[in-house]
Amino acid sequence: MTQRGADVLSAKPVIVLAPMEGLVDPPMRDILTRIGGIDWCVSEFIRVTTGLLNRGTIQRIVPELSQGWKTRTGVPVRPQLLGSDVRWMGENAALLASMGAPAIDLNFGCPAKTVNRHRGGASLLREPELLQQIVASVRAATPAHIPVTAKMRLGYSDTAQTLECAAALAAGGASEITVHARTKMDGYKPPAHWHWLARIRESVEVPVIANGDVWTPEDYHRIREVSGCQQVMIGRGLVRRPDLARQIRGLDGADAEMAPWPTLLPWIADFFEQTRARVVDRHAPGRLKQWLSMLGLTYPEAKPVFAALRRENDAEAISACLADLAAGEDQARTLLALPSASALGAA
Template structure:
């Protein structure tokens, strides 16, 4: 396959319901889970099942898209032991997180903080590689560095030397976070310095961005995170023959997916926490779809999950959005269909 599109792991954003929705919309080849933190000891089944429930379904989403678990930590021994555990449970690959920019993660010597220690990167990858069957790929995700690019190529070489079969690179440093621009030219330098495939990541919002990151980096594989959350049919559009910037999926076509997402979220968390996840997604959709903003504004202070569900179900069934939101604000019965 000449092109591969991967759904990025993003803590607190690309969770199991989001993976399910985005992979059913289509165009994604595989996903990487939110990170699973490893300290000392083996992970319990409940933790794994909560973060990667797809493990009970052949490590695939409902659309049949594979999900690779991602481990985060700095203890090479226990990362290896837990990788072996995941492999014994059928994981299709083991991904290692050396890219998370979160302060809490980095304070505890995890994620991108390890990019200051290339020797440790190699030790961790080698430990995980030695602990898992040869048939299970070990992959890694990194950034360009912690605060600068002084060790970028050394880190990539360390990952390859440890046995990484593939390296995903988010084209920013930890300190840069998600501040634009992503430095796509660095992806080409890394790709040319290692012999394993490099997956390009960072600031892919449109099919045109996808073409450009591939042209500049020379990478055939691209990982997309926030771009897919903001534009859920982006991967499917990229798959179109001419890969042109055609019209996005119309807003009404997304409403059933939003209602489905909220229902799945309610099944995973207590009702008082479910609205927050929905509002997070609507806020991001609002950066692409003007119609998402009034829905977000109407639900911003709504805490009753059942009321929100009725509103979303009505919209998904074709009810007029303005009238439905007015009824919600006035606490009137919501009409379930515009028929």
């Protein structure tokens, strides 16, 4: 290990929960921050077109604003803006600042086709001058004590402008830059190119936050060593392994293994009830199934639950099932009692 790597690994962990549209929403932020180990979060993006946002839109995406922009356990949530209109990105940043936002984050990394078709997210990585103008507008419109941060990828289709884009964000006034170590065209295909994180960090004079393919505590230590970054942002890794931040911090003992499956069941039930409170019942099962599918990549015990609920769309039946599981009822018997749980036998 290099001396630089040893110095980085000895620094206090800073773990950030990533913004992921349609995945890391307010109920997920609440659950993951209550499980513990996360320093701060970034919200799903708030889309800016022309004109000022209304409070209802902001409140829907970041309900934590009514709690001082913190989750119920006191973890700060930074709102994230997405858009390409220089003036209105600044105006809306000022609005968020007036509402007490702890920082303003800017999205230059979203790979979604619908976002990129409308000149948002990672599509702007083809326009470094515009990146700088947007950040400068937001910085000028925001009180000096409120950080302006930005998230980028390595580029749109290649890395030809990677360093230029990072320099543009820093020159515009970004106080931190989070880098997802893939291009837009890479999507989420492995591997994440961690060596680029070190190149970017060495090319700018502001802190760089490492992001991409952190699934285990070992990944966390390796990305810090390779990148030289002291802060790490994690998204899908925390969704698949909800106690990952606790493990990284050693909160459950140096040799602790993943949280046992039964201990996650009350959290899953809680997540579903929070989701039902936010959306109509016909949409709530989809969010639960999405999480169970991802948990199944880490916890084999999640697979039969997902299989049993796959065709179940009765939110009341699902709630009752999850409540029984959380209370310690036999999993197989509980799932087989569902009207559409015949899939369990084939799981």
